[in-house]
Amino acid sequence: KNQVEQSPQSLIILEGKNCTLQCNYTVSPFSNLRWYKQDTGRGPVSLTIMTFSENTKSNGRYTATLDADTKQSSLHITASQLSDSASYICVVSPYYGNNRLAFGKGNQVVVIP
Amino acid sequence: GAVVSQHPSRVICKSGTSVKIECRSLDFQATTMFWYRQFPKQSLMLMATSNEGSKATYEQGVEKDKFLINHASLTLSTLTVTSAHPEDSSFYICSARGGKTNEKLFFGSGTQLSVL
Numbered sequence: 001k002n003q004v005e006q007s008p009q010s011l012i013i014l015e016g017k018n019c020t021l022q023c024n025y026t027v028s029p030f031s032n033l034r035w036y037k038q039d040t041g042r043g044p045v046s047l048t049i050m051t052f053s054e055n056t057k058s059n060g061r062y063t064a065t066l067d068a069d070t071k072q073s074s075l076h077i078t079a080s081q082l083s084d085s086a087s088y089i090c091v092v093s094p095y096y097g098n099n100r101l102a103f104g105k106g107n108q109v110v111v112i113p
Numbered sequence: 114g115a116v117v118s119q120h121p122s123r124v125i126c127k128s129g130t131s132v133k134i135e136c137r138s139l140d141f142q143a144t145t146m147f148w149y150r151q152f153p154k155q156s157l158m159l160m161a162t163s164n165e166g167s168k169a170t171y172e173q174g175v176e177k178d179k180f181l182i183n184h185a186s187l188t189l190s191t192l193t194v195t196s197a198h199p200e201d202s203s204f205y206i207c208s209a210r211g212g213k214t215n216e217k218l219f220f221g222s223g224t225q226l227s228v229l
Contacts, residue, residue, distance in 0.1 A: 034218065043119065043206050043220035044157075089156070093215070101147070101218075105156040 003027050006090050006104035013080055013111055021107040023073040023090035031093040035064050035075045038087045038106070047075070047088075077109070085111045116140055117209050119221025126197055127229055134192045134224045136207030141217050142187035143209035148180070151204045151223075163190055187211075197228045 004025045013019045025033070032051050036044035048057040048064040050073070056065045061078045077084055090104040118137045126132050136146060145164050149157040161177075163169035163184035171177045179201075181193040190209075194201055207221040 031214075032216065036220070041204070041223065041225065043117075043208075043223045046219060049216065049218075091218070093218075101159075103157055103159075108154075 002105070003102040004090055004092055004104035006088075006107050008107060009105070010108035010110070013109065015080060015082055015111050015113050017080055019077050019080060019109065021075045021077075021088050021109070023075070023104055025071050025073070025090070025092045025102065025104075027092040027094050027102050028071070029095040030068075031095045033064075033066055033073050034091045034093075035062070035073075036089045036091060037062075038089060040086075044089055075107075080109075080111045082111050082113065085109060116217075117143075117207065117219040117221045119207050119224060121224060122222060123225045123227075125227045125229065128198050129196055132194045132197055132226060134194075134205055134207070134226075136190045136192070136209065136221050138188045138209040138211065138219070141209075141211045143190070143211045144187065144215070145210045146184055146190035147208045147210070148182060148190075148192050149206045149208070151206060153204075157206060160192075194226065197226070199228045202226055202228045 007022045034049045035047040038044040047059050047062050050057050050066045052068045063076045066073045087106040087108050089106045092102045120135050148160045151157050160175045161169045161171045163182050165184050165187050169182040184190040206223045210218045
């Protein structure tokens with residue numbers, strides 16, 4: 001079973017609308033949780049990073065939240081733009097097992113005009 | 114600007130040739146570098162993990178003699194696909210991790226390898 005589960009697998013939203021992506025993880029204890037945006041044919045680009053003690057982190061129209069008790073994180077996209085069409089990947093770094101990062105399979109977002 | 118530089122971004126080669134992909138951390142020392150492979154519309158698949166100055170640790174099913182990884186310095190790692198075949202065609206991505214608490218984790222822009 002994957003240690004990081006993301007949902008929904010894919011979604012289509014209208015330009016200008018908001019959306020929320022979910023990341024549930026089982027990695028425990030963990031060092032930090034990151035959200036990345038990956039455009040097709042490009043490498044992932046960092047959006048946010050949160051340690052276990054942080055609840056929220058914003059980067060422009062992207063806001064990530066973290067609930068370490070329920071082991072859930074979300075990424076909220078506000079006022080979506082066509083350029084937000086991408087895959088959003090949740091990555092959890094365990095506190096131990098220093099090298100082993102846990103990746104989600106990504107949320108595929110398509111923004112349509 | 115990019116903090117991890119990956120080159121080349123695209124390479125087309127004949128079957129049987131070897132291809133080298135470079136991954137450089139530009140403004141931090143990367144104690145660990147990771148190499149991934151990604152097929153269209155699939156998630157990143159970890160191939161190997163390398164720590165500076167030591168041998169890479171390969172994931173199950175990844176041939177170490179096929180995918181040679183060198184991490185000779187804290188800013189450079191290379192992946193060499195030896196005797197490439199069409200089934201090696203894929204998108205290869207590196208990432209570099211460093212910082213005092215390993216808080217820095219950045220990805221390269223990827224290399225699209227096409228083997229004819």
